[in-house]
Amino acid sequence: MYTLAEENYLKAIFHLEQEYNKPVPTNAIAEKLAMKASSATDMVQKLSDKGLLNYRRYKGATLSDEGKKVAAIIIRKHRLWEVFLVEKLNFQWDEVHPIAEQLEHIQSDELINRLDAFLDHPDYDPHGDPIPDKNGVIKTAEKKVLSELTKGQVGVLVGVRETSSEFLQYLDKRDIAIGTKIRVLGREFFDGSMVLQVRKEQFFISKKIAENLYIQI
Amino acid sequence: MYTLAEENYLKAIFHLEQEYNKPVPTNAIAEKLAMKASSATDMVQKLSDKGLLNYRRYKGATLSDEGKKVAAIIIRKHRLWEVFLVEKLNFQWDEVHPIAEQLEHIQSDELINRLDAFLDHPDYDPHGDPIPDKNGVIKTAEKKVLSELTKGQVGVLVGVRETSSEFLQYLDKRDIAIGTKIRVLGREFFDGSMVLQVRKEQFFISKKIAENLYIQI
DNA sequence: AAATTAATTTAGACAAAACTAAATATATGA
DNA sequence: TCATATATTTAGTTTTGTCTAAATTAATTT
Numbered sequence: 167m168y169t170l171a172e173e174n175y176l177k178a179i180f181h182l183e184q185e186y187n188k189p190v191p192t193n194a195i196a197e198k199l200a201m202k203a204s205s206a207t208d209m210v211q212k213l214s215d216k217g218l219l220n221y222r223r224y225k226g227a228t229l230s231d232e233g234k235k236v237a238a239i240i241i242r243k244h245r246l247w248e249v250f251l252v253e254k255l256n257f258q259w260d261e262v263h264p265i266a267e268q269l270e271h272i273q274s275d276e277l278i279n280r281l282d283a284f285l286d287h288p289d290y291d292p293h294g295d296p297i298p299d300k301n302g303v304i305k306t307a308e309k310k311v312l313s314e315l316t317k318g319q320v321g322v323l324v325g326v327r328e329t330s331s332e333f334l335q336y337l338d339k340r341d342i343a344i345g346t347k348i349r350v351l352g353r354e355f356f357d358g359s360m361v362l363q364v365r366k367e368q369f370f371i372s373k374k375i376a377e378n379l380y381i382q383i
Numbered sequence: 384m385y386t387l388a389e390e391n392y393l394k395a396i397f398h399l400e401q402e403y404n405k406p407v408p409t410n411a412i413a414e415k416l417a418m419k420a421s422s423a424t425d426m427v428q429k430l431s432d433k434g435l436l437n438y439r440r441y442k443g444a445t446l447s448d449e450g451k452k453v454a455a456i457i458i459r460k461h462r463l464w465e466v467f468l469v470e471k472l473n474f475q476w477d478e479v480h481p482i483a484e485q486l487e488h489i490q491s492d493e494l495i496n497r498l499d500a501f502l503d504h505p506d507y508d509p510h511g512d513p514i515p516d517k518n519g520v521i522k523t524a525e526k527k528v529l530s531e532l533t534k535g536q537v538g539v540l541v542g543v544r545e546t547s548s549e550f551l552q553y554l555d556k557r558d559i560a561i562g563t564k565i566r567v568l569g570r571e572f573f574d575g576s577m578v579l580q581v582r583k584e585q586f587f588i589s590k591k592i593a594e595n596l597y598i599q600i
Numbered sequence: 601a602a603a604t605t606a607a608t609t610t611a612g613a614c615a616a617a618a619c620t621a622a623a624t625a626t627a628t629g630a
Numbered sequence: 631t632c633a634t635a636t637a638t639t640t641a642g643t644t645t646t647g648t649c650t651a652a653a654t655t656a657a658t659t660t
Contacts (some may be wrong), residue, residue, distance in 0.1 A: 224609080
């Protein structure tokens with residue numbers, strides 16, 4: 167098995183690869199993990215030697231197939247624990263991340279299989295992110311950022327990009343949650359702000375908000 | 384907070400203190416944690432400097448009040464997780480120890496409070512051991528080792544001393560569990576073996592078994 | 601294209617927690 | 631009580647994962 171530090175690097179690189187769609191710079195890894203670039207270089211070299219990363223000096227790193235699988239299993243555990251915390255222990259969705267960050271490192275396949283069954287094999291975590299299966303396969307649903315929709319389009323909120331407490335509480339306050347139906351009533355080209363219809367009410371939202379909501383049409 | 388290694392030492396010393404009822408020798412600590420005596424000495428000195436242990440060179444260590452509390456909270460977490468694993472995830476009682484050993488180090492008071500509530504504030508873990516309260520206070524029930532009972536005495540199984548899989552499976556196979564009523568039909572002084580009545584059946588058990596069952600009269 | 605800036609890597613140091621081997625207390629037995 | 635055996639500690643080393651500072655490579659600007 168892998169050390170705590172190794173697991174954290176693999177997970178970070180997994181997430182960064184989705185942003186970059188090309189090799190992830192050492193600096194980005196270091197920043198994500200709140201460490202110095204030299205530390206990231208060291209660990210990237212070590213993980214590369216172990217066959218978990220493809221890495222070329224000065225060129226950044228990508229996960230190998232093996233690395234991708236290890237990362238996906240960690241993310242699977244993280245998201246299953248988040249479901250547990252929200253569904254069974256009644257945590258708010260903005261409180262669970264730091265706890266799941268610890269729980270994701272518990273080593274026991276049997277535990278995760280049983281937790282998965284106990285939770286009725288959920289497909290998504292409380293933030294709408296898909297839960298990888300046992301083999302690390304992630305089904306990525308077709309989804310758009312709300313800010314890409316045009317006047318008149320209707321969709322359902324399926325996920326959030328930001329996961330800060332502030333943002334999640336902003337949504338809670340307005341009773342906007344995963345599954346909420348949203349209609350675009352208008353769009354302002356000048357500042358990217360939008361007017362939405364949610365249930366019976368109208369909402370004005372800024373561009374920044376619109377860019378952090380994932381919608382399925 | 385304390386490191387993983389520190390927590391493991393505190394827990395080990397807590398358990399050993401109950402066996403010894405006097406300062407615990409360095410060697411015993413090392414053995415319990417499967418480490419060399421020199422490593423134990425190092426850590427004991429460090430924990431002593433931090434005020435968690437009372438330690439005198441060559442004389443062994445005891446937990447300070449603070450150390451006792453920290454250890455009790457770790458044990459509280461361990462036992463609550465064991466209840467969760469058995470009651471909610473349907474693990475057998477002989478499978479849970481290694482997993483709880485990892486889960487006991489998760490840091491979140493809120494998590495433990497909610498887990499405790501989710502499990503209906505259990506008083507005992509699946510092996511019959513009492514669960515310390517939030518403040519680390521353990522209520523120790525009056526209990527005897529089965530081998531101390533004499534012919535004719537009746538009691539209820541409230542705990543086990545051994546927790547190896549082999550032993551727990553031995554009990555499972557005979558349908559003896561926490562809460563099972565036991566009557567002593569006879570006792571052989573020569574080898575310490577006993578004849579018991581459990582439900583409608585008679586059981587013959589060796590001294591070794593009798594010494595590992597805790598009974599409440 | 602050369603000079604400057606930014607990103608990355610290397611080299612060397614440190615802390616934590618383990619180890620081995622040697623030194624020193626303590627306990628035991630003749 | 632003295633000698634020996636056992637337990638414990640000390641000293642010095644190793645590994646992991648971090649750091650700082652210096653060196654090197656790549657990217658950008660003039």
